[in-house]
Amino acid sequence: MRMTVSDEDLAQAAANGDGQAFSSLIARQYDRLFRLCFRLTGSKHEAEDLTQDICAALPAKLASYKRQSKVTTWLYRVAVNASHDRRRKQATHGKAADGWGDWELNRQAVIEENAERADWLTQAMRQLAPDLRDTLALVLDDMTHSEAGEILGVSEGTISWRLSEARKHLKSLKEKEGAA
Structure with a gap:
């Protein structure tokens, strides 16, 4: 009999510092996250960068995951926010670089x-x-x-x-x- 650990349980364990749980969560969610980032940015290169940035920030962000929604829903919200932040940063940089x-x-x-x-x-x-x-x-x-x-x-x-x-x-x- 094989037991499957839920994404929510992995997220909770990863938030508590379990590196193996974090690795398993990323392995399960990475492709889905990348596809969303690709749709948000429209560029493979930008999507790769954004996905990597999200994964790098995820250990700290997992502390805010409270199991009020599915991990995928929460992760999508993190990705959308990161995408918005990136767009704002690019717009600010564009204005600063104008001229x-x-x-x-x-x-x-x-x-x-x-x-x-x-x-x-x-x-x-x-x-x-x-x-x-x-x-x-x-x-x-x-x-x-x-x-x-x-x-x-x-x-x-x-x-x-x-x-x-x-x-x-x-x-x-x-x-x-x-x-x-």
Whole structure:
């Protein structure tokens, strides 16, 4: 003769700290709970997350189960409340994040524009004479004219002249690209 323990008895035992009873209750109710969560959320991923969140919170919530209804009825109420809480949280997060999407799109556009400029400059510098390229590379690396002159073995005035020549060449390249 096989005795079957009711869901209500398992819930009561689990509320009193019986881990085996909790495991048995979850094993019996998990699929049913997941199906309800899926219907509430409309998404398998969201339903999985919601079901896991409910199961994680269930040991503490079982203390409120008083056998006034079937476990399934009580569990469905827990799931509906958790779903409502999740929707409210998402709505609040959505309001808080409103406008950030535009900000992020603008930030990404600036990053892309800067990368394009850097790529263009790298390509254009290859077309400069080596002395102009070396001078420009050092100054673009935040060196002063004095420091660049010391490294290249020329005067500050020569560095200034080379930068002026490099700018002229780069401007000319940009204009040629614009005309093409």
